[in-house]
Amino acid sequence: MNYELIKNKIINLINLGIDKNEMIRVDKKPQELIHEFDFTISKEGKTEEEMSSMIDQIIHNSVNTNHTFFMNQMYGKQHLIGVYGDILTTLLNTSMYTYEVAPIMTLIEKECIAKLSKTIWKTSGDGVFTPGGSISNMMGLMLARNAKLAHIKKEGLTNAPKFSIFLSDQAHYSFLKSAIFMGFGSDSIVKIASNEIGQMDTPSLVKAIEIEKQKNRIPLLLIGVAGTTFSGVFDELDALAMIAKENQMWYHVDAVYGGSMLFSTQEKYKFKGIEKADSVSWNLHKMMGIPLICASFLTKEKGLLNDAFAVDADYLFHDTEDDYNLGQKSLQCGRRVDALKLWLAWKHDGELGFENRIDKLIKIANSFAEKIKSNQNFELLCQPDSPIVTFRIIDTDMDNLEGNIINKMVRDQLFKEGEIIFNYAEFKGKIYLRCVISDPEIQENDINKIISKIQETLNFLKEQVEASFISLNV
Amino acid sequence: MNYELIKNKIINLINLGIDKNEMIRVDKKPQELIHEFDFTISKEGKTEEEMSSMIDQIIHNSVNTNHTFFMNQMYGKQHLIGVYGDILTTLLNTSMYTYEVAPIMTLIEKECIAKLSKTIWKTSGDGVFTPGGSISNMMGLMLARNAKLAHIKKEGLTNAPKFSIFLSDQAHYSFLKSAIFMGFGSDSIVKIASNEIGQMDTPSLVKAIEIEKQKNRIPLLLIGVAGTTFSGVFDELDALAMIAKENQMWYHVDAVYGGSMLFSTQEKYKFKGIEKADSVSWNLHKMMGIPLICASFLTKEKGLLNDAFAVDADYLFHDTEDDYNLGQKSLQCGRRVDALKLWLAWKHDGELGFENRIDKLIKIANSFAEKIKSNQNFELLCQPDSPIVTFRIIDTDMDNLEGNIINKMVRDQLFKEGEIIFNYAEFKGKIYLRCVISDPEIQENDINKIISKIQETLNFLKEQVEASFISLNV
Numbered sequence: 001m002n003y004e005l006i007k008n009k010i011i012n013l014i015n016l017g018i019d020k021n022e023m024i025r026v027d028k029k030p031q032e033l034i035h036e037f038d039f040t041i042s043k044e045g046k047t048e049e050e051m052s053s054m055i056d057q058i059i060h061n062s063v064n065t066n067h068t069f070f071m072n073q074m075y076g077k078q079h080l081i082g083v084y085g086d087i088l089t090t091l092l093n094t095s096m097y098t099y100e101v102a103p104i105m106t107l108i109e110k111e112c113i114a115k116l117s118k119t120i121w122k123t124s125g126d127g128v129f130t131p132g133g134s135i136s137n138m139m140g141l142m143l144a145r146n147a148k149l150a151h152i153k154k155e156g157l158t159n160a161p162k163f164s165i166f167l168s169d170q171a172h173y174s175f176l177k178s179a180i181f182m183g184f185g186s187d188s189i190v191k192i193a194s195n196e197i198g199q200m201d202t203p204s205l206v207k208a209i210e211i212e213k214q215k216n217r218i219p220l221l222l223i224g225v226a227g228t229t230f231s232g233v234f235d236e237l238d239a240l241a242m243i244a245k246e247n248q249m250w251y252h253v254d255a256v257y258g259g260s261m262l263f264s265t266q267e268k269y270k271f272k273g274i275e276k277a278d279s280v281s282w283n284l285h286k287m288m289g290i291p292l293i294c295a296s297f298l299t300k301e302k303g304l305l306n307d308a309f310a311v312d313a314d315y316l317f318h319d320t321e322d323d324y325n326l327g328q329k330s331l332q333c334g335r336r337v338d339a340l341k342l343w344l345a346w347k348h349d350g351e352l353g354f355e356n357r358i359d360k361l362i363k364i365a366n367s368f369a370e371k372i373k374s375n376q377n378f379e380l381l382c383q384p385d386s387p388i389v390t391f392r393i394i395d396t397d398m399d400n401l402e403g404n405i406i407n408k409m410v411r412d413q414l415f416k417e418g419e420i421i422f423n424y425a426e427f428k429g430k431i432y433l434r435c436v437i438s439d440p441e442i443q444e445n446d447i448n449k450i451i452s453k454i455q456e457t458l459n460f461l462k463e464q465v466e467a468s469f470i471s472l473n474v
Numbered sequence: 475m476n477y478e479l480i481k482n483k484i485i486n487l488i489n490l491g492i493d494k495n496e497m498i499r500v501d502k503k504p505q506e507l508i509h510e511f512d513f514t515i516s517k518e519g520k521t522e523e524e525m526s527s528m529i530d531q532i533i534h535n536s537v538n539t540n541h542t543f544f545m546n547q548m549y550g551k552q553h554l555i556g557v558y559g560d561i562l563t564t565l566l567n568t569s570m571y572t573y574e575v576a577p578i579m580t581l582i583e584k585e586c587i588a589k590l591s592k593t594i595w596k597t598s599g600d601g602v603f604t605p606g607g608s609i610s611n612m613m614g615l616m617l618a619r620n621a622k623l624a625h626i627k628k629e630g631l632t633n634a635p636k637f638s639i640f641l642s643d644q645a646h647y648s649f650l651k652s653a654i655f656m657g658f659g660s661d662s663i664v665k666i667a668s669n670e671i672g673q674m675d676t677p678s679l680v681k682a683i684e685i686e687k688q689k690n691r692i693p694l695l696l697i698g699v700a701g702t703t704f705s706g707v708f709d710e711l712d713a714l715a716m717i718a719k720e721n722q723m724w725y726h727v728d729a730v731y732g733g734s735m736l737f738s739t740q741e742k743y744k745f746k747g748i749e750k751a752d753s754v755s756w757n758l759h760k761m762m763g764i765p766l767i768c769a770s771f772l773t774k775e776k777g778l779l780n781d782a783f784a785v786d787a788d789y790l791f792h793d794t795e796d797d798y799n800l801g802q803k804s805l806q807c808g809r810r811v812d813a814l815k816l817w818l819a820w821k822h823d824g825e826l827g828f829e830n831r832i833d834k835l836i837k838i839a840n841s842f843a844e845k846i847k848s849n850q851n852f853e854l855l856c857q858p859d860s861p862i863v864t865f866r867i868i869d870t871d872m873d874n875l876e877g878n879i880i881n882k883m884v885r886d887q888l889f890k891e892g893e894i895i896f897n898y899a900e901f902k903g904k905i906y907l908r909c910v911i912s913d914p915e916i917q918e919n920d921i922n923k924i925i926s927k928i929q930e931t932l933n934f935l936k937e938q939v940e941a942s943f944i945s946l947n948v
Contacts, residue, residue, distance in 0.1 A: 003554045010558045011485050013565055025577070030798050033577060039585040041817075045824035051555075054821065055562065058814070061578035062566045073575060075808070078567055080477045081525075084484045086564040088529065090765050091487055092536045093552055100889075101547060103499070103507060104535035111513040131605030134807045142655060156659025157631035173785045174807055180782075181616060181805065183657030185630025229790070285808070291564050292810045308654075311647045316703070324504050331655065333608045333648055334549070334759070336766045340532070343515075347528065350519035415574075 005048040009055055014087070017066070018059065024070050025063045025418040033061060063421075068439040068446055071422040072415075074229065074257050074388075076438030079289035081348045085341030086291040096129070096335035097316060097327030106324055109339035112346075116282060117298045119262045121275055126305055127298035128329045129338045133256035134174035135331060136281035136297035137223075139308075141165070141178045143279055143299065144221040144250030146308050153308075157183045163220035164212040166190050168200035168235060170228040172254055188220075197382040198231045198427065200224075202239050209247055222249045226271060227258025230425050230434065231381055232388030234258060238273030245276070253277040256295070258386050260287035263351070264358040270385060284342050287361065287387065288354070289438065294338045305329035360440040361387040368435065368447050377455060381427070387437040392430060393458060404431040410457045420453055479522040483529055488561070491540070492533065498544050499537045499892040507535060537895075542913040542920055545896040546889075548703065548731050548862075550912030553763035555822045559815030560765040570603070570809035571790060571801030580798055583813035586820075590756060591772045593736045595749055600779055601772035602803045603812045607730035608648035609805060610755035610771035611697075613782075615639070615652045617753055617773065618695040618724030620782050627782075631657045637694035638686040640664045642674035642709060644702040646728055662694075671856040672705045672901065674698075676713050683721055696723045700745060701732025704899050704908065705855055706862030708732060712747025719750070727751040730769070732860050734761035737825070738832040744859060758816050761835065761861065762828070763912065768812045779803035834914035835861040842909065842921050851929060855901070861911040866904060867932060878905040884931045894927055 028036075037057055046054070063070065070076045094102045096109065109129060117125035130136045145152055145163075152160055163184055167175055169191045179188050190212060192205045209219050222244040224235045237253060244251035253274050259282030261267040262274075274280065277300065284294040299305060310328040317325050327333060346354060365387040372380045372391045381390040392407050408431050411424045422435040435450065502510075511531055520528070537544065544550045568576045570583065583603060591599035604610045619626055619637075626634055637658055641649055643665045653662050664686060666679045683693050696718040698709045711727060718725035727748050733756030735741040736748075748754065751774065758768040773779060784802040791799050801807060820828060839861040846854045846865045855864040866881050882905050885898045896909040909924065 003558070006555065006558050007488065010561050011488055013562070014481065014485055014488075018565060028577060030573060030577075030581060033581055037578070037581075039581055041585075041589055041820050041825060043825045045822050045827050051818070051822055055818075058562070058578055058582075059566065062568055063575050063577070065567050065569075065575070073569060075567075075569070081480065083564060084477070084480050087484050087561050088487070088532070090557060090560040090564065091492060092533065093539045093549075093765050094536055095539075095547060095549070095766055099504060101537050101539070103502060103504075103537070104511070104532055107504060107507055107511075107513055108532075111515075115515055131609070132806045132808050134805065135605070135609075145657075152657065152659065153654050154660050156636070156653075156662060157657035158634055158636050158659075160632055162630070162632050172807070173790075176785055177783065177805070179630075180627050181656065183619075183626065183631035185626065185632075186628050188630060283808075291567050292569055292808060295808075309651065311650055331608065331612075331651070332606045333646070334606050334757075334766060334769075343513075344525070344528075346515050348519050348525055351515060351517045353519050 002048060005052050006055070009052055018064055022064050022067075023418045024067045024421050026061060027416045027418060028061065037061070068442050069420040069450070071420070071435040071437065073423070074436050075286045075289070075292065076436070077289050077440075078291055079345045081345040082288075082290040082341045085344040089337045089340050092337070094337055096330070096337055097325065097333055099324035100318075102337065105337045105340060106326055108343045109326060109337070112339045112343050113296065113298065115346075116296055117300075120277070120280055120298060121300050125298055125300045126302040126329070127296055128305060128326060129335075130295045130297050130330070131332065132293050132295045133172065133254070133281050133283050134177060136256070136295055137172065137174045137252070137254060138178040138182065139297045139305075139331065140250070140252035140279045140281065141175075141182055141184070141221060142308050143304050144252065145182075146304070147250055147278070148218065148220055162217045163188050164190050164217040165221045165223070166192060166205060166208060166219065166249075167223040168192050168194045168198075168225060170194045170198045170200075170230055171223055171225050172229060172256065175223060196428070198228050198233045200235045200240070202236060202243065205240070205243060209243070219247045219249045222247075222251050224251065224253045224273070224277070226253055226255035226274065227386045229257070230427055231390040232257065232384055232386035233382065234270050234385050236273070237271060238276070241273040241276035250278050251276060253280045256281045256283045257286050260284065261358055261362070261386060263354040264362070265355065267358060267362060287358065287438070288342070288345070290342050290345060294342050357440050361437055364437050364440070364442055364447070365389055367444065368437070371447060371451055375451065377458070381432055389435045389437070390432050392432045393454070400430065406458065406461070407431040407433060409461050410454060413457050413461060414453065420450055476522060479526050480529070483526055492538055496538050496541075497892045498541045498895050500535060501890045501892060502535065511535070542916050543894040543924070545894070545909040545911065547897070548910050549760045549763070549766065550910070551763050551914075552765055553819045555819040556762075556764040556815045559818035563811045563814050566811070568811055570804070570811055571799065571807055573798035574792075576811065579811045579814060580800055582817045583800060583811070586813045586817050587770065587772065590770055591774075594751070594754055594772060595774050599772055599774045600776040600803070601770055602779060602800060603809075604769045604771050604804070605806065606767050606769045607646065607728070607755050607757050608651060610730070610769055611646065611648045611726070611728060612652040612656065613771045613779075613805065614724070614726035614753045614755065615649075615656055615658070615695060616782050617778050618726065619656075620778070621724055621752070622692065622694055636691045637662050638664050638691040639695045639697070640666060640679060640682060640693065640723075641697040642666050642668045642672075642699060644668045644672040644674075644704055645697055645699050646703060646730065649697060670902070672702050672707045674709045674714070676710060676717065679714070679717060683717070693721045693723045696721075696725050698725065698727045698747070698751070700727055700729035700748065701860045703731070704901055704906075705864040706731065706858055706860035707856065708744050708859050710747070711745060712750070715747040715750035724752050725750060727754045730755045730757045731760050734758065735832055735836070735860060737828040738836070739829065741832060741836060761832065761912070762816070762819070764816050764819060768816050831914050835911055838911050838914070838916055838921070839863055841918065842911065845921060845925055849925065851932075855906055863909045863911070864906050866906045867928070874904065880932065880935070881905040881907060883935050884928060887931050887935060888927065894924055
């Protein structure tokens with residue numbers, strides 16, 4: 001078989017990159033796309049030419065997540081060395097379970113884990129790369145359970161006491177998913193109200209713990225968030241650490257988004273208290289632009305992951321040196337190498353380069369926030385803790401409901417046009433717009449463009465509404 | 475920053491491929507490798523030249539899993555279209571949670587799931603791509619639990635009855651890991667003895683179910699294996715289906731390795747009964763050579779995954795059309811696109827091409843087995859059910875223990891030399907050698923080479939042992 005045409009197309013894409021000036025997305029409903037494109041598999045294969053044109057259509061119908069104005073998710077603009085590292089990972093196709101089959105990759109993962117954990121705890125802890133933040137968070141629950149009642153590993157949760165897990169109403173939904181999946185039940189999740197910017201309200205936490213204790217439920221786990229999905233704010237990690245300690249709870253910090261800010265000397269102060277965490281989730285595919293997936297789960301104490309996950313599998317793990325068989329501390333068996341792309345980017349940029357990336361992102365977010373603050377048509381939720389700018393369009397003529405409608409309409413219109421895309425979310429009854437900055441090379445002018453585009457869209461929509469009223473009156 | 479040198483190196487690798495004639499692996503202990511190679515991250519970054527030489531060292535110190543004689547794991551030789559598809563996945567960097575951000579990828583995943591499930595059940599079921607077989611198996615446990623007692627989702631396992639999970643002693647270790655992780659406890663795992671080739675002994679299963687019932691444990695889940703890790707044999711899927719039904723158990727088939735044989739008309743008969751399974755795990759990165767990770771979890775009934783995993787996450791899932799937001803049936807939130815590489819390879823080869831790949835692998839395994847059978851120095855475990863050939867060196871002069879030592883020594887010596895690598899495993903007190911065939915282009919001559927290499931190594935080791943005796947006598 002001849003693969004030259006497809007190979008050359010892929011090489012060409014690597015050479016030129018996905019076109020920066022292309023639309024971010026083309027607005028199509030699933031049914032339209034199904035109509036246009038043949039998804040089905042046939043008996044006979046396709047020719048190289050047909051494959052090549054399909055690849056063009058796939059690119060055209062994908063979201064250009066590498067675009068500066070892709071601000072919809074908590075990741076985006078890729079780190080180029082990370083991209084080459086990920087391609088190398090594909091070419092080498094190594095599985096991360098044993099040292100035997102992944103010698104240098106095992107040592108690279110171990111180095112990354114040591115370095116990341118040292119960044120949190122000053123001394124190197126333990127950890128493993130995972131298939132994402134949700135599964136990292138799940139592993140936190142597992143270690144919390146093991147720490148409290150180790151016999152559950154053997155006997156299961158039947159007859160075990162009821163546990164309670166405390167987190168803010170802004171914490172990630174994966175904790176609820178985990179609690180259900182791991183047999184704690186959704187009842188074990190105790191959501192604590194957040195304050196006006198989305199941080200957990202600590203007095204409410206203290207009260208909630210008391211209530212749960214009175215119900216004879218054991219406080220198992222406290223979750224602190226370093227960068228919420230909504231506004232990117234940080235919980236008061238130090239205050240939470242103290243409360244966790246007082247109540248003998250496992251303390252897990254979800255730094256999936258915010259973690260990378262630890263690379264910055266000037267941002268480190270926001271993490272005060274994280275060094276008291278028992279475990280931390282930290283994704284590098286978000287703020288650092290490493291290609292998806294690059295997620296870590298880190299623990300302060302060594303050996304806990306092995307205790308939790310090691311099993312006997314004679315056909316695979318022969319060696320006594322389980323310290324080098326990373327499959328023994330992972331939830332997975334076969335596992336793609338996710339550390340290499342991070343390690344190469346880190347090696348290339350050095351610590352200073354990583355710091356620089358974070359400082360640039362924060363500087364842009366602050367400047368964006370300033371522009372919003374000084375514009376009377378907008379209301380800024382808060383000074384950004386991390387590179388997410390959360391705000392809403394305000395208008396003295398609008399009540400809350402109308403305000404919500406117009407904010408959502410503006411976002412949906414822009415999303416449909418596909419040149420600038422960002423997301424929205426509801427918070428305490430109000431709809432906010434939410435721009436995640438992922439490209440450290442974004443310029444002052446780009447930010448001005450986003451703001452004026454929002455205003456133009458607002459005016460356009462208002463005119464449309466008025467026009468429809470006039471036509472109704474006629 | 476200038477990335478040209480690294481980019482060109484990667485492009486060159488894609489053009490030439492990883493050298494087929496290179497050693498499969500270089501024998502180095504962790505400490506040697508740590509001594510030779512600088513893993514640490516420094517304050518300042520590295521130059522392009524330094525990066526380039528590091529990449530060379532990484533390749534040189536990785537296992538060449540693409541080599542025909544890499545027979546150590548249950549994957550290997552990559553499908554080239556799969557490789558290009560995986561690179562495209564990296565370049566497009568899309569996350570699989572919402573249709574909004576992954577329009578065409580969502581439809582591609584849905585098509586693959588429909589096609590895979592149709593291959594099992596004739597009508598299209600439901601499913602999702604997962605980060606590997608272990609997590610697919612975990613999802614099977616989750617659905618089994620939900621089917622039996624749905625209120626556990628809310629209330630948790632405390633106060634729930636004790637469950638029992640039945641599997642053969644040759645089933646994958648991930649079920650034990652899952653039972654522990656999900657709060658069932660390792661006590662819930664009931665291992666059924668396997669027969670002389672590694673299939674579950676069904677009379678023992680029937681007895682075990684009775685015993686568990688007498689202990690007031692609820693039979694929850696029966697696991698059938700389509701391709702064990704040891705010998706690649708299939709459980710009697712149809713007989714197990716009946717037993718599962720009689721006892722109102724969820725029936726999960728672990729076809730992680732063997733599943734792809736469903737593509738072959740001539741091999742389908744081995745799966746009789748799989749159409750009665752409630753759920754199936756099936757990895758495409760194994761026999762099909764799709765780059766790591768390409769794993770699926772499939773269910774017969776639609777909607778169960780959504781019931782199990784959907785949660786409310788306002789900042790992410792806006793649409794009512796959850797059928798197109800695949801994050802709602804996944805354990806993960808952010809998720810790499812693993813379906814694209816499979817879909818492209820499938821589209822390219824057509825159904826016939828996929829069938830052809832499997833038939834070639836089986837043909838080679840049979841021919842390999844014939845050669846072993848007709849050689850008096852070897853004992854074949856059994857006619858291979860799938861492309862794994864399991865055998866041992868025998869010698870009338872050796873007792874069992876000596877036989878074990880010599881089999882392991884031969885494997886370790888070859889492994890150390892790094893030109894042909896395969897694994898070993900213990901089964902009923904005997905050490906067997908285990909060659910996994912992953913390259914459909916392997917030739918008759920290659921197989922002869924493997925067999926004579928094993929014999930040479932045996933002779934070499936015998937001479938060494940004798941020489942050491944002689945030198946002792948002198």
